Amino acid sequence: MKQKFSSAWENFLQRRYAVRLGRRYALAAASVVLMSVIGCSQVNGSTSVFAQSSPPRSESPMPQKSVLPNTKLITANTKFGFKLFSEILKQDSDRNIFISPTSVAIALDMTYNGAGGSTQQAMAKALELQGLSVPEINSSNAALKVLLENPDPQVQLSIANSLWANQDVSIKPDFLKRTQDFYQAKVTNLNFKDASAPGIINNWVNEKTSGKINKIVENIEPDQVLFLLNAVYFKGKWNNEFDKQQTAQYPFYITSGSQKQHPMMSQKGKYKYYENEQFQAVSLPYGKEAKISFYVFLPKQNYNLKSFYQNLNAENWEKWMSQFSQQEGFIRLPRFKMDYEVTLNNALKVLGMGEAFTNQADFSGIGENLAISDVKHKTFVEVNEEGTEAAATTSVGIVALSLPVNEPFRMIVDRPFFCAIRDNQTGSILFMGSIVDPQA
Known part of the structure; x- marks a missing residue:
């Protein structure tokens, strides 16, 4: 098993430096989980997000001791993906739909690290994570990222994560460390009151999706505390191009x-x-x-x-x-070529994690008195003679x-x-x- 992973890791390093092909086609998706304070409560309003921890690294390396992804996580993501797709179909059956189950699952898996009590149980059921511990979920996501990215010299696949925290809020250091160590998340302390804040976050999305998605955050509400983002970018050439x-x-x-x-x-x-x-x-x-x-x-x-x-x-x-x-x-x-956008709140509530959106939510692993406000998802796809989106x-x-x-x-x-x-x-x-x- 160790030899198999070592080989996959070596291939990954070699391919990372392979010559990129000219742009043929691209497929991109972004998910964002927005955390907000419930009611009038505040989260250590006078302290910085990093007050409880050492300065975070902008991009953390992968864990030194990684493992092959647990097949249970892949099975869970597949089940969750089809359940989510089914719920979206109920509201969008008459128009084109395009989603990335992988992107949504990773964004919510990062959030799951901060959930506790009945909120964690509800999320586990919705995401099909029963039987998987938090360390197993995190290590499997880290290993899966390595196996998925850059699978072929003619195919580019990248997965990026980021965490954007209001500078007036304190986030628990253990949560920050896990998002960096296992998800390689870029962690940024940002002044959410500054008018330029949404643009800074959207610039990251635009960069990580090679310009295919340029906006995921429209504005930042006064009670907004945290944004957890995932971006998936795919650029591939057909094995046999169409004439x-x-x-x-x-x-x-x-x-x-x-x-x-x-x-x-x-x-x-x-x-x-x-x-x-x-x-x-x-x-x-x-x-x-x-x-x-x-x-x-x-x-x-x-x-x-x-x-x-x-x-x-x-x-x-x-x-x-x-x-x-x-x-x-x-x-x-x-x-064909299309853009797709959907807010996933209702679908996720139907799947059983409605508590995460209410004042009963328990995200004590992140901070106090937090709940999810929105889960938004956008995608872009193009299929042509040279390749696919x-x-x-x-x-x-x-x-x-x-x-x-x-x-x-x-x-x-x-x-x-x-x-x-x-x-x-x-x-x-x-x-x-x-x-x-x-x-x-």
């Missing part, structure tokens, strides 16, 4: 039944493919090593995306992932009816579909999305 000469206008049938002419990319080749009576699914890899893929799930003509989502959960996802096999085939896929999630599978290997499949993605970007070596779902109209 731009083959791109042409074809109809795309939106949910209402009407059609729109839209640029569609076409390609023949050998792909990992799976089909059953309800949907077709294909895996389109990035880079030479194909460690990360873009998955497309297309409901068949007599089904629709809504019926597919009724079967979309972590258990079925794992089943479907195990049933992909190499097949010759033809795929036609729409080019896209989210894909797995499909519905009741009866597996894969086509014979010697019979090429045809997959014409000309109607609403589900997609996901998955790290194949760890099983982590980086992004997932519902595309109902590529022109929206």
Whole structure:
């Protein structure tokens, strides 16, 4: 096991210095957890955030003794991701959706370090973290970051975290140390009353997402104490690029039944493919090593995306992932580009962590009398002939009816579909999305 991690770490160091390819496409996501004081209470209003600890490092190194990520954390993130996606669908079913379960989970895992009592229990249930200790969660997130980042010379994946604290507030040193040691968070003491404060935070987001997301904090309310941010940036090149000469206008049938002419990319080749009576699914890899893929799930003509989502959960996802096999085939896929933004408060409350947003919240591991005010999420995605910015999630599978290997499949993605970007070596779902109209 030690040899395996050592090899992964050495590969990481080598790839970090690999020559970056020219910009082809980028996928970025940012999550922010906003902490605020409840009622009229104050949090050591006269002391600095760092008064109880030595000056923090701007960027801490990874822990010296890291470990391979606990597979329980990856399983938890997958379950949480699909639950969260399902709740978002209830409020946004008629428009395109694109989220990063990885980004949201990391931001909330950092926050979880400061939760106590029934608030911690509620968050553990919502995030599917039961059975995992806080040290296990932290060490696994640290190891997962190492394995996920820079998986291939032609693929760039970076994960960044930061903590922004009001200079008038005291934060417990143990909490600060964990966010730095395990999440490599940039910790900053900021004057929240200064009009420039939101811009400073947003500049960090803009930098860490390579300009794809330029704002996550609109303004800072007077009772605001702390911002915990995560940013994920993905830039990858198809293992087999689409020929731009083959791109042409074809109809795309939106949910209402009407059609729109839209640029569609076409390609023949050998792909990992799976089909059953309800949907077709294909895996389109990035880079030479194909460690990360873009998955497309297309409901068949007599089904629709809504019926597919009724079967979309972590258990079925794992089943479907195990049933992909190499097949010759033809795929036609729409080019698309979109921004997505959502506030996750309601979805997280439905998932069971509503207490974290109330005056009953216990974040005593961070400071006194704190609660979450907002959890916001933004994403950007673009899919074109050279590469991807896209989210894909797995499909519905009741009866597996894969086509014979010697019979090429045809997959014409000309109607609403589900997609996901998955790290194949760890099983982590980086992004997932519902595309109902590529022109929206």
